[in-house]
Amino acid sequence: QQQVKQSPQSLIVQKGGIPIINCAYENTAFDYFPWYQQFPGKGPALLIAIRPDVSEKKEGRFTISFNKSAKQFSLHIMDSQPGDSATYFCAASIGETSGSRLTFGEGTQLTVNP
Amino acid sequence: DSGVTQTPKHLITATGQRVTLRCSPRSGDLSVYWYQQSLDQGLQFLIQYYNGEERAKGNILERFSAQQFPDLHSELNLSSLELGDSALYFCASSVGVSPLHFGNGTRLTVT
Numbered sequence: 692q693q694q695v696k697q698s699p700q701s702l703i704v705q706k707g708g709i710p711i712i713n714c715a716y717e718n719t720a721f722d723y724f725p726w727y728q729q730f731p732g733k734g735p736a737l738l739i740a741i742r743p744d745v746s747e748k749k750e751g752r753f754t755i756s757f758n759k760s761a762k763q764f765s766l767h768i769m770d771s772q773p774g775d776s777a778t779y780f781c782a783a784s785i786g787e788t789s790g791s792r793l794t795f796g797e798g799t800q801l802t803v804n805p
Numbered sequence: 806d807s808g809v810t811q812t813p814k815h816l817i818t819a820t821g822q823r824v825t826l827r828c829s830p831r832s833g834d835l836s837v838y839w840y841q842q843s844l845d846q847g848l849q850f851l852i853q854y855y856n857g858e859e860r861a862k863g864n865i866l867e868r869f870s871a872q873q874f875p876d877l878h879s880e881l882n883l884s885s886l887e888l889g890d891s892a893l894y895f896c897a898s899s900v901g902v903s904p905l906h907f908g909n910g911t912r913l914t915v916t
Contacts (some may be wrong), residue, residue, distance in 0.1 A: 750913070795848040
């Protein structure tokens with residue numbers, strides 16, 4: 692019940708395309724859903740996060756869509772660039788305080804071709 | 806730069822050995838988390854410390870242990886190492902409602 696399922700495992704798009712990465716969770720107690728971006732040789736870095744009281748959150752070219760009833764959320768990257776090529780992880784936790792811990796999805800390796 | 810420092814960056818050791826991984830959290834962060842990243846298991850939560858006390862435990866093996874010192878740095882000790890322990894080990898820190906900030910990891914190779 693603590694799992695977060697992420698798909699696809701890998702994704703290749705052309706520059707300007709809109710890659711979409713999907714995640715699904717089971718634990719209805721989860722109430723904080725961040726996305727992390729990881730470049731080779733680096734640690735994951737927070738990209739954008741959402742709470743379940745909103746259905747969409749947008750920050751720059753990155754948008755999270757959240758469907759509470761379906762227990763699914765997704766990341767959309769508008770006007771994707773080669774520099775967006777990285778591994779993306781969705782995650783979930785109960786609370787976002789320092790008492791919480793993240794359960795990560797399996798990761799999606801995104802390649803944006805020029 | 807996340808402000809979280811992990812040393813060493815790379816570690817190569819033999820089966821049966823013991824190693825210590827070190828993490829210095831961001832200034833002011835009281836919580837330290839350890840995660841293991843492997844190809845087949847993804848990012849797995851190992852353990853969390855808050856201001857020197859163990860706060861939560863995840864999928865941490867009994868051969869592994871951690872501690873957080875009064876200056877808030879943390880160490881992850883891995884003993885009786887097996888080939889399957891080869892992975893990237895990440896430390897992250899946070900305080901209050903801040904998101905987790907990850908270090909760049911220690912790549913452990915067990916031969």
